[in-house]
Amino acid sequence: MITPHSYVLISCKGAADSRLNAFDAALHSAGIADFNFITVSSILPKGCKKTTMDAIKGIERGSFMYCVMSKASSNMKGETISSAIACARTKETVGVVTESSGSFSSRESEERAREMCKEMLSIRNATPSSIDTTSAEMLVEQGWGCCISLCLLLY
Template identity: 35%
Template sequence: MKIAIVSGNDEGPTELNAFDNALTKAGIGDVNLIKVSSMLAGNAKVEKLPELKAGSMVNCVLSTVTSKNKGDEITAVVAVAIGKELGCVVETTGINQSKEDIKNEAIFMVKYMMEKRNVEIEDLIVEEASHTVEKVGSVVASVVYLNDDIIK
């Protein structure tokens, strides 16, 4: 299994436009995202996001938060734990919370998921996107499941 871990942040005139702009900055704005739960095959390989075919149906774990309150500090995080047998992904968000606290929460949750499955973590990756809202802001962090059908 191959995955890419991406993030983006941006502003827009509306909440939807801000979200779309953040997706575009993350490299996943021109595809249809299908939110999936948080399991990976064993020994998943993390790759740089390739160029995706526009309009493709793309499976992902997606963490996102949008705000229209000027000055809000918004953060989206994904944490990925990879083991030999399987891997887990968690997503979490925060508004006006410490980025470190949000990251630590994600790390705690993904470690717990692996521990409950008795799987040793071989690799742990955390990706976050943060943004201070000017008018309408959005952040996204995502684990994108890659396959040949979606790659340009």
């Protein structure tokens, strides 16, 4: 089994003429476009620590990168889109990661993700010792817009 020892939170946004290229532009703006992302569900092992983007500098481009991903895309001019990730850690048990995205502000997206973390921990009879969030928001002006929030899991 592989178990992550740390995680990085990052959000980004991009625009292009196609949905795929807006997604790629967003990843490129964050400096992470050259990884192959494998999305996983929402559990952080006990003791998994938050770290910075410096932790991924040595990872070879083209490598697989496990993550929890939140993504919003739209081509509706004038629409506000957002994405958010929340990571809640506990002292008692595993932590949880939740995602929220849609046609609303990043503040609302973060609040939705935080509330989902609290509910998931409640089911586990645990309380959060910390909840970290990241979010992106953009107004679609032309073509496609894409907001992405990620919890990158490092091994």
